[in-house]
Amino acid sequence: MDAKSLKKHLANITVGGRLGEHHGSTDVTALQGLNLELKAGDRLGLIGHNGSGKTTLLRALSGAYEPDEGQVEVRGRIAALLDLGLGIDSTATGYDNIRLRGRISGMSSKEIDERMDEIAEFTGLGPFLAMPVKTYSAGMQARMAFAAATAVECDVLLMDEWIAVGDADFQKLAHKRLLKLVEHAGILVLASHDTELLRRYCNKVMRLEGGVASPVTDIRKMDELLAA
Amino acid sequence: METATHMLRTGRRGPLFEFQMAMRDLRNSVERLGLAWSLAWHDIVSRYRGSILGPFWITLSMGLMVLGIGFLYSRLLNIPLAELMPYVALGIVFFGVINGVVNEGCETFVNAAGILSQTSLPMFTFVWRTVLRNLINLGHHVVIVVAVLLWFGTWQQADPALALVGLLFLVLNVSWMSMLAGIASARFRDIPQIVQSVMQFAFFMTPVFWQASKFGDKHVFLTVNPFFHMLEAVRAPLLGAPVDALSYTVLSVMALAGWAVTFSIFAVTRRRIVHYL
Numbered sequence: 180m181d182a183k184s185l186k187k188h189l190a191n192i193t194v195g196g197r198l199g200e201h202h203g204s205t206d207v208t209a210l211q212g213l214n215l216e217l218k219a220g221d222r223l224g225l226i227g228h229n230g231s232g233k234t235t236l237l238r239a240l241s242g243a244y245e246p247d248e249g250q251v252e253v254r255g256r257i258a259a260l261l262d263l264g265l266g267i268d269s270t271a272t273g274y275d276n277i278r279l280r281g282r283i284s285g286m287s288s289k290e291i292d293e294r295m296d297e298i299a300e301f302t303g304l305g306p307f308l309a310m311p312v313k314t315y316s317a318g319m320q321a322r323m324a325f326a327a328a329t330a331v332e333c334d335v336l337l338m339d340e341w342i343a344v345g346d347a348d349f350q351k352l353a354h355k356r357l358l359k360l361v362e363h364a365g366i367l368v369l370a371s372h373d374t375e376l377l378r379r380y381c382n383k384v385m386r387l388e389g390g391v392a393s394p395v396t397d398i399r400k401m402d403e404l405l406a407a
Numbered sequence: 408m409e410t411a412t413h414m415l416r417t418g419r420r421g422p423l424f425e426f427q428m429a430m431r432d433l434r435n436s437v438e439r440l441g442l443a444w445s446l447a448w449h450d451i452v453s454r455y456r457g458s459i460l461g462p463f464w465i466t467l468s469m470g471l472m473v474l475g476i477g478f479l480y481s482r483l484l485n486i487p488l489a490e491l492m493p494y495v496a497l498g499i500v501f502f503g504v505i506n507g508v509v510n511e512g513c514e515t516f517v518n519a520a521g522i523l524s525q526t527s528l529p530m531f532t533f534v535w536r537t538v539l540r541n542l543i544n545l546g547h548h549v550v551i552v553v554a555v556l557l558w559f560g561t562w563q564q565a566d567p568a569l570a571l572v573g574l575l576f577l578v579l580n581v582s583w584m585s586m587l588a589g590i591a592s593a594r595f596r597d598i599p600q601i602v603q604s605v606m607q608f609a610f611f612m613t614p615v616f617w618q619a620s621k622f623g624d625k626h627v628f629l630t631v632n633p634f635f636h637m638l639e640a641v642r643a644p645l646l647g648a649p650v651d652a653l654s655y656t657v658l659s660v661m662a663l664a665g666w667a668v669t670f671s672i673f674a675v676t677r678r679r680i681v682h683y684l
Contacts (some may be wrong), residue, residue: 242414242527245678250417257414261525268449270456275449281446283522311456 219365255334460540564647
């Protein structure tokens, strides 16, 4: 093992997926040999270092990334709450942004219109929804984005970190709404570094390290999994 | 819910499979044309928010260009205004569509990076978004076409139905160019600059504001210019002139060949495009 490959080896065990040379260019294998089956009622927590492949797995589950080998199959409607800022146009009004986000996450215009009152009420922004989003404070913007993103009905919910937005009051409301969404969805996959959080919301856990996954373990055995 | 209730993503399973997956992407995008339309409409509204004239600003500047070039060249080349002005007007408006779709095609996927990296929306949706956005713009610029045709009385000989057929040919061709530019630009960030230069060059080399007949319609220089045929197919019917059968042949062959190449490239690169972004 020369110095370069040692460095590469070290890099592999700390952060990131596996780096490989391919026709002179470097490619990253973010996930490898992952086997996973989830059924309704499963709440899976993903834990691992930065770059261990948690987000890549979530994106693969959302259908955005296609695996180079093997297959990903999801039965049911998927909602990926990976980025609340998705599709936000700061010059558009709150209403327009809610509509846009709804369209992107797969709702029809009619469905959005039907749910608009409920979404608008939840944001608590009242007349501000008719104003451009750029006039909002960061907290208000987060409220709007959260309400729009969580308006979907889904069977599989993917989340990169538990979402907590807004002031104390809103956080409570948001928490309730998120829990309802999780309950409604059969399956939750939640990536987080926070073990307490995973203990609270998940019943299963999987550890990722350098793109290689541990077996899916009961959440009560998380400490053993992390010690391993 | 329009969201696919069954999603399957697999590793490579040979060229035929990749081709089928690309077809599925196309089919899904057609089923969701409403989404592409919403996105395109949002783009327009968003781009011109706060502006009083909105997209009509472009119409206005196009109109000025038409007037300027029309007057200038009718004197320089000694062509009656009533002949050159409608010709120039149609040329500039419809070349604007070609130019817009191809140039903005470079940003189709780059701008959709956020959406593409966390949803399973079809990639073709974003191609249609670019095309539809430019057709909405055209809807505004039609004002120029109507005004000029009415003013110079050309409308009496116009054949709008045939012009629509021509527009269909134009869109069929320009959309594969747009998609090809989109894929290439996602991978190589030099492409937009190249495309821009090529389109500017094409604007001067194509009979947009100078008459093809003065140059010789059958000259090989024009025959090999794809933009000439696209323009002719829309412009000639509106001016009451016949469209050369050669133009339809070139447009058909180019649409088939262009889509075959573009679609094949898409089938091969489809699963990689999101990683280019």
